Amino acid sequence: MKGAPASDILAELPIPPEEYAVELFVGVSRRAAEVDETILSHANAWALDRMPAVDRQLLRLGVYELIDHPEVPVAVIIDEAVELAKQYSTDDSSRFVNGVLAAVAAARRPGEVVAP
Numbered sequence: 357m358k359g360a361p362a363s364d365i366l367a368e369l370p371i372p373p374e375e376y377a378v379e380l381f382v383g384v385s386r387r388a389a390e391v392d393e394t395i396l397s398h399a400n401a402w403a404l405d406r407m408p409a410v411d412r413q414l415l416r417l418g419v420y421e422l423i424d425h426p427e428v429p430v431a432v433i434i435d436e437a438v439e440l441a442k443q444y445s446t447d448d449s450s451r452f453v454n455g456v457l458a459a460v461a462a463a464r465r466p467g468e469v470v471a472p
Contacts, residue, residue, distance in 0.1 A: 361385070384420045391419045398459040410445040411453055418457045422464050430461045430468045
């Protein structure tokens, strides 16, 4: 997130992003402390700075969606994050991202079924 306000980063983009992407970016920025605290409480003693950067950002997006977007099914949030981790991060990242998001989902949305 470059340490700059979300509005500044969005203003610098050469083309405007999709509306939902903006909502996610601004939402993660707005609730950064709560999102990071939630990740840390479910990441089995992993410090944020020890996580690969891609994993950390995927977890932030996923946790934010779990907290603020109840209309998005848990399985969709987890599946999208896992697929992105497989494509853009380390060999172990998809399992790690899946485990953390599943734990957060179980705590935040206990009534929803999480895909195996």
